Amino acid sequence: MRLHSTALSLGLVVSALTGCASLGTPKPDARVELSKAGTPVADTANTPTVNIIFQPESGRPERLEQPLTEATTVQQMLVQSGSYQKYRRIEVEIDRPLASGGFHKIPCEYDRETKQISPESDYALMPGDRVIVTQDTSTIIDDMMRAAGGNLGKRFTTGGKHKAANRYRVEG
Numbered sequence: 001m002r003l004h005s006t007a008l009s010l011g012l013v014v015s016a017l018t019g020c021a022s023l024g025t026p027k028p029d030a031r032v033e034l035s036k037a038g039t040p041v042a043d044t045a046n047t048p049t050v051n052i053i054f055q056p057e058s059g060r061p062e063r064l065e066q067p068l069t070e071a072t073t074v075q076q077m078l079v080q081s082g083s084y085q086k087y088r089r090i091e092v093e094i095d096r097p098l099a100s101g102g103f104h105k106i107p108c109e110y111d112r113e114t115k116q117i118s119p120e121s122d123y124a125l126m127p128g129d130r131v132i133v134t135q136d137t138s139t140i141i142d143d144m145m146r147a148a149g150g151n152l153g154k155r156f157t158t159g160g161k162h163k164a165a166n167r168y169r170v171e172g
């Protein structure tokens with residue numbers, strides 16, 4: 001009787017220590033698993049992407065690949081990727097792939113006061129697009145010169161090298 005109770009108690013201890021691991025519960029599939037927001041995790045293998053390329057004034061460009069899971073505009077992609085915090089001032093353009101090869105450049109007008117892409121150039125992004133975010137090193141003085149002088153202000157601030165000569169000159 002003593003041997004019988006010892007074997008029974010030993011069996012209970014072993015089964016208690018192994019817990020549910022011995023039952024072989026299946027692990028949930030990653031596609032069914034929920035994210036922290038409570039939405040299903042996206043299947044990233046077949047998700048179309050958009051490349052965001054950060055082009056500094058000097059140095060190597062950086063590339064960030066963002067999934068394009070729903071209809072997204074340039075403004076929304078810049079906010080999602082945190083592109084506004086990358087540089088103090090930026091210029092934005094889209095390189096859209098052509099069927100014949102190469103890319104079509106689409107400039108996006110960036111308003112520095114509101115720090116947003118203007119609504120008339122806030123284009124919808126397509127799979128394969130490249131959003132080029134270029135660092136703009138101009139200052140407020142450059143802006144004032146452009147506003148006051150029009151084309152003359154541009155020649156002052158950008159170097160205005162004349163095509164016919166190898167020296168700088170001011171035209172007006």
